[in-house]
Amino acid sequence: MSLDFVNTYSQLINLSADADPSTFYSTEDYRKLQTLGPSLPTLSYPFPSAEANLVGESTIDVKLKSIRPPFKFTTELKAIPGSLSIYKLKNQLIDEVVSLKEAGICASNLKFMIKSKILTDTTTIGLLGDEVSITVMITQPSHNDTSKLLSDPEPELEAPKSISKGAWDKIESVLSADLGPEAAKIAVSKFKQVSI
Template identity: 45%
Template sequence: MSTPSTAIATANSERQFIETYTQLMGLSENTSPSQFYSTHDYDKLQSLGPSLPKFSYKFPTTVSAKADEGSSIKLKFKSIKPPFKITHEFDAPTTSTVYKIKSQLIEDVDTLKSAGVSPKDVKLMLKSKVVQDTSTLTSLVAENSELSFNCIITPPPASKEPEVEAPTSLSDSAFKQIYNIIKQDLSDPSKADEIFQKFKNSI
């Protein structure tokens, strides 16, 4: 419930607004746009009109406003799952994205770099929640002076060795050995030649 003094102050403020608004409305009669000064004629203005009361308003602050663009934050990383058991830390600007700090983590840790790990193979978790690559550290900082990430690092898929194609035909020496075997089993040379040709054509 408002007090009498508060009600009087509100009434005075509303009265002042109405008086100022009335002043503005009465500055001049409706005039065609051609009669108004252009930007080149501002020096001819004799008055800027009545002074309006100063209105103070406290705008809401966001988390991002708490972090200075030039500030940095300590980041800690820990992975306990084989084959990449790591602990690492470094400082990064609060404007960095999660994708960028993943890339820096891989660059700093030799075991990750040599294994060919990429940012897509790394998941960073903050309070049991996976943070997105597009998130900035500013949105994660809040009141913290450092961030500790749990890492889930998936080994990159092993590259497959190119398959060696089996030869599509036999060598001349192999054909010769097969022909000799057929010839030895058959007493008729013409029959042996016929069977050999059929075999050779089926390859």
């Protein structure tokens, strides 16, 4: 920013009188404004575009090595764009290593580390340097095997058609310990009305 610009800007600001703040509390008042103040100079350099970034983007070779069984592997992913996030790299690794994909490993089961420092999912590869060597820690996925439950369902217990007098007596004795004998009799009679 040049000194001439600052001087010109401060002179133009001082030319306009201060407006009463109460006049700027509604959008209707904004329509009455005749000027928005001094205009700023046009920037002389172009803004970066998405196409320009793709053309000149650097690529990085990433070496990945796991440290614990049962998923021991060493692989190298070549020509990874520098703008790729760690999260997307995790998904790319899962697609590359067949044993991870078959075991149902997802990105949340992977931890990427460089020199014992865990990398966050939002970190981009380009921030890590030209040659990257990442240590991978894998946690076993904790999911319920729904396919087993669907193929071998548990037998359903058949509800009894009637409840025996002995069962009602046990229920009443348990309730009478908490509620008292009279309240327990009332509760059991209500249960009998709703039961099967």
